[in-house]
Amino acid sequence: AQSVTQLDSQVPVFEEAPVELRCNYSSSVSVYLFWYVQYPNQGLQLLLKYLSGSTLVKGINGFEAEFNKSQTSFHLRKPSVHISDTAEYFCAVRNAGNNRKLIWGLGTSLAVNP
Amino acid sequence: GAGVSQSPRYKVAKRGQDVALRCDPISGHVSLFWYQQALGQGPEFLTYFQNEAQLDKSGLPSDRFFAERPEGSVSTLKIQRTQQEDSAVYLCASSLDSRTNEKLFFGSGTQLSVL
Numbered sequence: 001a002q003s004v005t006q007l008d009s010q011v012p013v014f015e016e017a018p019v020e021l022r023c024n025y026s027s028s029v030s031v032y033l034f035w036y037v038q039y040p041n042q043g044l045q046l047l048l049k050y051l052s053g054s055t056l057v058k059g060i061n062g063f064e065a066e067f068n069k070s071q072t073s074f075h076l077r078k079p080s081v082h083i084s085d086t087a088e089y090f091c092a093v094r095n096a097g098n099n100r101k102l103i104w105g106l107g108t109s110l111a112v113n114p
Numbered sequence: 115g116a117g118v119s120q121s122p123r124y125k126v127a128k129r130g131q132d133v134a135l136r137c138d139p140i141s142g143h144v145s146l147f148w149y150q151q152a153l154g155q156g157p158e159f160l161t162y163f164q165n166e167a168q169l170d171k172s173g174l175p176s177d178r179f180f181a182e183r184p185e186g187s188v189s190t191l192k193i194q195r196t197q198q199e200d201s202a203v204y205l206c207a208s209s210l211d212s213r214t215n216e217k218l219f220f221g222s223g224t225q226l227s228v229l
Contacts, residue, residue, distance in 0.1 A: 004156075032216070036218075036220075041222075042222065043117075043118070043205070043219075043220035043221055043222045043223065044157075044205070044207075044218075044220040045219075045220065046217050046218065049216075049217070090156055090157070092156075094216075099170070100145070100147075100162055100170070100216065101159040101162065101170060101172070101173070102147075102149075102157070102159060102218075103159075104156030104157045104158070105156050106154070106155060106156050107155075107156055
């Protein structure tokens with residue numbers, strides 16, 4: 001069975017500071033990894049995904065994440081955050097085969113303060 | 115439409131009542147997913163359709179939960195004899211049928227409160 005652990009439930013940060021949201025997963029098979037963002041009163045939207053190839057993936061809004069197979073991690077980073085990045089961030093994993101079920105973490109609430 | 119549309123946005127039900135939640139996916143999207151999100155939790159998979167075929171319903175918590183997509187477009191999630199533990203946000207997502215390049219588009223969800 002697969003699982004996802006988001007190590008921080010809340011991350012407060014000042015505007016223009018760097019941020020890292022941590023995600024670890026467990027799986028006995030190859031996986032695809034995703035980060036989704038949920039802005040207040042909006043639906044979930046895809047930030048970025050890792051399927052294969054380069055372990056550093058870039059997404060929308062200046063976010064990037066690095067897949068580390070040995071540490072089973074997929075941490076999300078942004079070098080300089082804006083107030084508008086305040087949102088809930090979810091890490092998710094699925095089997096790289098035909099099973100399209102996503103397993104989700106509990107989410108990390110990012111609060112960007114002026 | 116421009117995005118995934120879910121209705122109603124909010125639903126209050128008395129315990130024991132049946133409810134039906136509707137999802138209109140993005141036009142042309144072959145795959146449709148239902149997830150349940152309890153307060154303070156991440157989404158939990160319920161079921162998945164490819165066109166009208168329900169390929170995976172392993173996440174449905176009990177036989178009180180039933181989903182259908184008869185014409186391969188609109189989907190309905192039905193919950194019979196609702197219980198308080200069914201209170202959650204029910205999310206619908208759709209995607210093009212690309213198993214190795216999946217991007218899910220989510221609706222805003224239906225918040226179900228069972229009293």
